[in-house]
Each structure stands twice: as C-alpha cells, then as structure tokens.
Amino acid sequence: MNNDISSTEKEVYDGEGIAAKPEPPDKDQEQTQIVELKERMWxxxxxxxxxxxxxxxxxxxxxxxxxxxxxxxxxxxxxxxxxxxxxxxxxxxxxxxxxxxxxxxxxxxxxxxxxxxxxxxxxxxxxxxxxxxxxxxxxxxxxxxxxxxxxxxxxxxxxxxxxxxxxxxxxxxxxxxxxxxxxxxxxxxxxxxxxxxxxxxxxxxxxxxxxxxxxxxxxxxxxxxxQNSKKKEQHFSQNFCNDFKKGLSFVWNFKGLRYIFLMGTITNFFFGIVAVLLLPLFQKTANLGPAKYGIFMAVFMAGMFLGATVTSVFNLPPSKRMFLLTISLVFNNIALALITVFQAFALILALAMLAGIANSLVNVFMKSSMQFTVPKDMRGKVFSLRGTVKQGFAPLAMAIGGVLGEFLPIRVVISACCIMSLLISLAFMVRPQFKRFINYDPKAAKLQDIM
CATH class of the missing domain: 1.20.1250.20 (MFS general substrate transporter like domains)
Known part of the structure; x- marks a missing residue:
C-alpha cells in the first residue's frame, strides 16, 4: 500500500484521533492584512x-x-x-x-x-x-x-x-x-x-x-x-469668481476653521515682530553677539526638526490633539518670552530647543486638522488663502517690529508679543467649536457635527 499522501489529500486529526476538517483561512487575519496595506503611508x-x-x-x-x-x-x-x-x-x-x-x-x-x-x-x-x-x-x-x-x-x-x-x-x-x-x-x-x-x-x-x-x-x-469632481456643464471662466467667493464663505461660516485662520494670523503677526527683533537682541547683548545668534537659530531649527520627527513616527489619537496643541502653544510662547529674561547661553539654547519642538507641533496639528475637515473640492482655496494671509502680514510685522525696537526696550517688546500671542490663542481655544475642529475624527463623527 502506498503510504505517500499529498499535501492536498492529507487529513487533519484532532486530539482523539478522529479525522477533522482542515480549518479555513482566518478571514480576520486576511482583513487585518488588507487594512494594514491600506494604512501604509510610504x-x-x-x-x-x-x-x-x-x-x-x-x-x-x-x-x-x-x-x-x-x-x-x-x-x-x-x-x-x-x-x-x-x-x-x-x-x-x-x-x-x-x-x-x-x-x-x-x-x-x-x-x-x-x-x-x-x-x-x-x-x-x-x-x-x-x-x-x-x-x-x-x-x-x-x-x-x-x-x-x-x-x-x-x-x-x-x-x-x-x-x-x-x-x-x-x-x-x-x-x-x-x-x-x-x-x-x-x-x-x-x-x-x-x-x-x-x-x-x-x-x-x-x-x-x-x-x-x-x-x-x-x-x-x-x-x-x-481629480476633484466638477459639473461638466460649468466652464472655468464662468465659475471662477463664484468659486473664489465660495472659498471665502466656507472659511468664514465654518467657525472652527475661521478661528484657526484668525488665531494663526494674529499669532504669526506677533511672531513676525519677535523674529525681526531677535537679531538686534543678540547684537546688543554683551555676552551674546552674531555668532551665538547663529547657534541659537540652528538649535531652534533642530528643535522644530525633532518635533516633526516625533509626530511623523507616532500615531496620536484624535482626542489628544487639542491637549497637545494647548501644551505646545503654552511652551512655545513662554520659552520665547523667557529668552529675554535669562543671561546664561546654555539655558537660552535649552529654551530655543523647547520653543522649536513646540512650534513644530503647533504647525503640524493645525495643518492636519484643516486637511481632516476641509472637503477635497475646497482644500486648494483654503490652503492658498491661509498661505496668502500668513505671508501677507509678515512684511507689516517686520516693519512694525523694527520701529518698536527703535523706541522701546527690545526685551520688553519680545516678551509682550509672546504674552499677547498666548492670551489671544487661549481666547480662541476655549471655544467649543475650536476644540471640536482640532479633535475631529472622520471615523467617529460627521463633518456636519462640527460645522
């Protein structure tokens, strides 16, 4: 008798020696593999x-x-x-x-x-x-x-x-x-x-x-x-102005998004003043100078890079975004304000690293929240408006910062800008619409629930 049994013909026996049917493939395992494949970023x-x-x-x-x-x-x-x-x-x-x-x-x-x-x-x-x-x-x-x-x-x-x-x-x-x-x-x-x-x-x-x-x-x-869906009967030239108005209307009527725009514009304005005054602060401080300003900026950029690296690796639950955003905003403003207080360069560098990490987290959370909530056919308009507003106020902030630095102590101006930025940010962030916007989870809620 031939004792060779092919793999397809071989029976599976249970503990009592009774022939049992081969187990079917694990559907849950297959589904998990499909989900993991879909969840790939790279x-x-x-x-x-x-x-x-x-x-x-x-x-x-x-x-x-x-x-x-x-x-x-x-x-x-x-x-x-x-x-x-x-x-x-x-x-x-x-x-x-x-x-x-x-x-x-x-x-x-x-x-x-x-x-x-x-x-x-x-x-x-x-x-x-x-x-x-x-x-x-x-x-x-x-x-x-x-x-x-x-x-x-x-x-x-x-x-x-x-x-x-x-x-x-x-x-x-x-x-x-x-x-x-x-x-x-x-x-x-x-x-x-x-x-x-x-x-x-x-x-x-x-x-x-x-x-x-x-x-x-x-x-x-x-x-x-x-590609974004669009009506075939509509012509680009005929609907261009209407689309532009829709973009402005969408931002203004979506309270959470409106608060993000207003808060970002105001805080970027204050940080523009801080940025233009940091160089003369180092220039006019005896134990600092231009060389240490370069080191300070390098450490700040390294902090931003580190913050971006951390958030690129770990998946943060949506319910934690508001808490982390609040902590990051507080640390960012306080760290920059304290730079004007301390004289020890090592401590100033530590504050620069902390401010850089916090600044990076703030930018990532706010930008990601916008991508979560803004519909596909509105993203281009919203992000271009955000970029225009953000960059448009930069020259004004630099000009005002230069004037203020001529008539007021630079340390006072920097500290005041950081404190004002923090207070205005917190005033927006206590609003329920802002919190729902930042913590929005597409898998757990509908967009209409936060608008």
Whole structure:
C-alpha cells in the first residue's frame, strides 16, 4: 500500500484521533492584512510627492541665496537687492487665493507638473544667460516673478493632494514628514548656499536648480492624485469668481476653521515682530553677539526638526490633539518670552530647543486638522488663502517690529508679543467649536457635527 499522501489529500486529526476538517483561512487575519496595506503611508505616490516638495523648497532657498549674492555683486546696492527679493514675492501673494480656485477645479497633478516645468525652464534660461555673460538684472527679476507665481499654484496643490494619497490615520504623520522636508531644505539652502556660490558661482547654481525642477516635474507625472469632481456643464471662466467667493464663505461660516485662520494670523503677526527683533537682541547683548545668534537659530531649527520627527513616527489619537496643541502653544510662547529674561547661553539654547519642538507641533496639528475637515473640492482655496494671509502680514510685522525696537526696550517688546500671542490663542481655544475642529475624527463623527 502506498503510504505517500499529498499535501492536498492529507487529513487533519484532532486530539482523539478522529479525522477533522482542515480549518479555513482566518478571514480576520486576511482583513487585518488588507487594512494594514491600506494604512501604509510610504507609498510610491507619497515618496514622489515628497521629493517634489523637497526639490521645490530646496530650489527656492538656493535660488534666493544665489540671487542675493549675484545682484549684490553686480550692482553693489543692498537696497536694490532687498527690493528685488521682496518685490518678486508679491505676485505670488496677490494670485494666491485665485490659484487655490484653479487647484480645486483643475487636475492637481497636471498643475504640479506644469509649475515645475515652467520654473525649471525659467531658471535654466537664467543659468545659460549667466554662463554666456548676457544675464541682466531685469531677467533675474522676471524669473523671480515666475517662480513666485508658480509657487502660489504648486504649494496648495501639494497640501491639497496629501489627504488623497495617504490614509486618514497617517495625515498627521505625513504633514510631519513634509515639515521635516521644509525645515531640512531651508537649513541646507541657507547653510550651503553661500558656500556653493563661492565655489561654483551663480550661473551653475541657477542651472542646477532649473534641472532639478524639471526632474521633479517628470517624477510627479507618476503620482496618482484623484481629480476633484466638477459639473461638466460649468466652464472655468464662468465659475471662477463664484468659486473664489465660495472659498471665502466656507472659511468664514465654518467657525472652527475661521478661528484657526484668525488665531494663526494674529499669532504669526506677533511672531513676525519677535523674529525681526531677535537679531538686534543678540547684537546688543554683551555676552551674546552674531555668532551665538547663529547657534541659537540652528538649535531652534533642530528643535522644530525633532518635533516633526516625533509626530511623523507616532500615531496620536484624535482626542489628544487639542491637549497637545494647548501644551505646545503654552511652551512655545513662554520659552520665547523667557529668552529675554535669562543671561546664561546654555539655558537660552535649552529654551530655543523647547520653543522649536513646540512650534513644530503647533504647525503640524493645525495643518492636519484643516486637511481632516476641509472637503477635497475646497482644500486648494483654503490652503492658498491661509498661505496668502500668513505671508501677507509678515512684511507689516517686520516693519512694525523694527520701529518698536527703535523706541522701546527690545526685551520688553519680545516678551509682550509672546504674552499677547498666548492670551489671544487661549481666547480662541476655549471655544467649543475650536476644540471640536482640532479633535475631529472622520471615523467617529460627521463633518456636519462640527460645522
């Protein structure tokens, strides 16, 4: 008799020697594997989108450094350098809200690819002109305007696409990763920009930056971003203004979102004053100086990077977001205020690290809450409005900060701004609509419940 039994024919016996039926596959285990697969954040689309954002921000930082040094070397005018760099950002601020409408009504992937290609060709042209010796200031100025306009479309398209390419449970982690990319690119661009300019020269930096934009645009072709639904009978030109008004109305009527906008605008204004006065504070303090200011800023950026790293790794339950946001806001403001009190540089650095971590957590939680709550067809408008308001008040804050620093003690102004920022933040955060907005969990509640 043949004792060989194939695996498909072999019987399974229980403890009493009685033949038992083979156990069917564990459906719960299969379902768990499917859920885990769906919950992955590090997909090809997310990686490609992240590298596109990294190239975009790194290119902007490197271009700004090269632009400043080149204009200064050619014209010798710091006033012209500052005017050129500031005025080239204004077009992006002006078209920002309208760019959000285009993002919501158009193909977001196509917009990102097109903006990268346009930026790439523009900067490559500047680089070629620089190598041939034909580069003129007006050309750089026009290129700066193009970069500003393209960035106004690119950034809201990126942040609008994040919730569509990562699971809801990973949105906070994804925003933390993008915060790390932003911090890393800014740090690298500012740190290495001057060295690269000295080593390679502006034309090579322009050319390399343009090529990197083209590479990013090509790679973003392979990112799958769902298109926003829209009525076929509607034409873009006919409904553009209506969509813009809908975006403003949506932000104003959604109380939680309105509070986020108002609180963010006011606190960013105060922090703009603090930022412009930190440098003269170090400059005029005997035991500090410019060198220690550089160390202070490096530690602050390291704290922001650490905060973003922590939130990119750990999944925080929605019910804890409001508590952590409150703690972060308190620590951020108090740490910056205490910098003006203590003299020991080691303690100042510790406060800088704490403020950086807290600042990073605040930004991640607020941005993630907006992505959780804002519908897909509104994200572009909302994020572009947020960026315009946030950046639009920065020059005013810097100007006011400079004036206040001339007539009042800098330490008093910095401390007062931090205290005002904290009190105003807490005034918004005690409102029930604000708390429900921050703690919103799409799996446990409907959006109508918090509006």
């Amino acid at each position: 997909t090809r689309g997310f990686l490609l989108l992240g590298q596109g954002q990294l190239v975009s921000l790194l290119g902007d930082a490197a271009y700004a450094i090269a632009l400043g040094f080149w204009v200064l070397s050619v014209t010798g005018s710091t006033a012209l350098m500052g005017t050129l760099m500031a005025s080239s950002t204004l077009p992006g601020l002006l078209v920002g809200p309208f760019a959000g409408v285009a993002v919501d009504r158009g193909d977001r992937r196509f917009i990102m690819v097109l903006m990268d290609v346009i930026r790439g060709l523009s900067v490559i042209f500047i680089g070629i002109e620089g190598f041939t010796g034909m580069l003129r200031v007006w050309m750089v100025f026009v290129s700066g305007i193009i970069l500003s306009l393209c960035g106004a479309f690119f950034q809201p398209a990126v942040y609008s696409a994040i919730p569509d390419i990562v699971p809801e449970s990973k949105i906070v982690n994804a925003n933390s990763v993008f915060s790390m990319l932003s911090l890393g690119s800014t740090t690298i661009g500012n740190s290495a920009g001057g060295f690269l300019y000295q080593l390679l020269g502006a034309p090579f930096m322009f050319l390399f930056n343009g090529i990197s934009f083209i590479f990013s645009g090509i790679s973003l072709i392979f990112v799958k971003v769902p």
